[in-house]
Amino acid sequence: MNTPASREGNLIRYIVYFICYLMTAGVIKLVIENLPIHIWNFILFATISLMVLLFFIYRFNREQRFFAPGLARSWISNFALIIGMTLLITVFRISISWLQSYNHLQLYGLQTTYLHHERVANYWFFVIALGIVLPILQEFLITGFLFNYAFRRDNVPTAIWGIITSGILFSLLNWQNSATLLLINFFFGAIFAWSYLYTQTLWMPIYLSVLNGVLLLIMT
Numbered sequence: 001m002n003t004p005a006s007r008e009g010n011l012i013r014y015i016v017y018f019i020c021y022l023m024t025a026g027v028i029k030l031v032i033e034n035l036p037i038h039i040w041n042f043i044l045f046a047t048i049s050l051m052v053l054l055f056f057i058y059r060f061n062r063e064q065r066f067f068a069p070g071l072a073r074s075w076i077s078n079f080a081l082i083i084g085m086t087l088l089i090t091v092f093r094i095s096i097s098w099l100q101s102y103n104h105l106q107l108y109g110l111q112t113t114y115l116h117h118e119r120v121a122n123y124w125f126f127v128i129a130l131g132i133v134l135p136i137l138q139e140f141l142i143t144g145f146l147f148n149y150a151f152r153r154d155n156v157p158t159a160i161w162g163i164i165t166s167g168i169l170f171s172l173l174n175w176q177n178s179a180t181l182l183l184i185n186f187f188f189g190a191i192f193a194w195s196y197l198y199t200q201t202l203w204m205p206i207y208l209s210v211l212n213g214v215l216l217l218i219m220t
Contacts, residue, residue, distance in 0.1 A: 011149075013149075014149055017059070017140070017145055020055060021052070021141050023048060023052065024049050024133065027044055027049070028129045030044075031044075032117075035122055037121050045125075045129065049133045053136065056141075059145075060140055060145065064148075085191075089191075089208055089215070090215060093215040094219070096184065105178075105181070106177075106180070106181060108176060108216065109175075110130050114217070115220065123217075127214060135210045136209070138174075139205045142166050142169040142170055142189070143166055143192060143202065143205050146162070147162055147166075150162070150165070162197070163194050163197070166189055167186040167188075168189070169189065170188065170189025171183075171185040171186040193205065
């Protein structure tokens with residue numbers, strides 16, 4: 001069950017991880033629907049998100065021994081790539097914010113929600129929950145675990161299909177009522193997946209996804 005060859009085991013594990021992600025997203029939605037933030041709601045969020053995050057980290061590190069042994073690398077060894085991708089994500093996010101400011105592009109749902117509940121405590125909750133926690137969990141789910149289970153073959157077609165699938169899932173998990181924003185999210189998701197394949201370390205897409213999430217909220 002705990003080997004790459006076990007399709008049934010892979011499917012069951014992925015469903016479990018997906019349910020854990022939905023639990024965290026559900027708690028975040030509960031807190032947002034009951035703004036301003038109440039201490040017990042925040043404790044519930046902190047408890048669930050920390051448990052799921054630690055579970056994801058433990059499972060991913062353990063599965064690397066079976067699914068992709070020897071691929072763990074230091075992401076800071078790709079310093080030039082880190083700088084280049086940081087600039088790319090920042091420029092894209094600034095361009096999107098500029099288009100939104102002139103009503104050429106619709107606001108993200110989380111931006112609209114925050115603008116209706118502008119408070120310091122709410123802002124920091126949005127940054128932590130939507131800018132950091134969810135992006136990290138998403139990259140474990142739609143990049144790390146996904147590639148381990150479904151896109152392990154070392155060839156170009158597999159890599160392309162993996163990048164496309166990861167981009168689609170990223171767009172769906174960050175659903176927006178705008179075809180343009182969905183396409184933009186797909187583009188970001190595909191970039192994150194490509195960075196994983198290029199560097200062979202999950203820390204790179206996690207860093208880029210968090211950067212994207214935090215910049216999205218800072219520029220609201």
